[in-house]
Amino acid sequence: MDINTFSKLGYGVYVVASGDKERQNAFIATAVMQVTAEPAKIIVDCHKNNFTANLIRELKAFSVSVINQKYKPTTIGTFGFRSGKDCNKFENCKEAIFGENTNVPIVLEDCVAWFECKMIKEMDIGTHVLFVGEVLDAQITAQNEVPLTYSYYHEIKRGVTAKNAPSYNKK
């Protein structure tokens, strides 16, 4: 097996958030996709050590924000590469709202669109867990901006992969 083959799979780059008005957390994800159209459902893949995974399980809700290709490096730094166990990641977030259906935080900063989801099912897949979300609301916030792709983040911006990511390659 050639481990580099996995880099040929295509992804966007997202902020996945959960919580409520009291406490919030979020992480940077690539493994997000729509899995049904009627009703619309999306799944997110989350490392079991991830603090946000606990919040999603407890509150049965999450949001996904699609990062803008013109993102500021601080956005990735705010939500990625550190744990919400040790800090309040939303302290430095300048623009966020709470979902009207679930009260989950939704990050707007450097994003082009967002989804608010009710978590309806989960699947244990080993080191990670898949959360299935029914989409309750979805809005585009920057129609003319281009969503960031993982290959652009990796190849053009020279971004690196966090160790909890499903695509993390120890090499």
Add this chain to the structure above:
Amino acid sequence: MDINTFSKLGYGVYVVASGDKERQNAFIATAVMQVTAEPAKIIVDCHKNNFTANLIRELKAFSVSVINQKYKPTTIGTFGFRSGKDCNKFENCKEAIFGENTNVPIVLEDCVAWFECKMIKEMDIGTHVLFVGEVLDAQITAQNEVPLTYSYYHEIKRGVTAKNAPSYNKK
């Protein structure tokens, strides 16, 4: 909810195949992603009406081939937009091999990389089913070619979405 928000999610474009040396089938997928690194697992999302879904369930194996950005339109036509119930999709496929571990067909034509997977788990998500595959082998076949993305297929090549796709929008 703005239904167009779903077009902001990022995907690659793949041929997902199953079968054995006697009978084969495949379909065009966008909803494929790596979900764990150790061991490496990928998931594919498949409409329940999809003929390949039956083969994956019966044979407990599938392959994923990553389509080249320089694909020929006939490749999408060969594997997409028709059902393997009514035709032998591999009849017109000029380049394919069988996986050494599982005997599943693996499409090489117009592809840059492939994965051979043992199906270890599935999850019912309504109209579709998620198959979790442990990756047994993975190879890059065209190192310098660019994988096709769904946004390139849609925006540059003006490709359309099949009605069994999870991102199908009736509008």
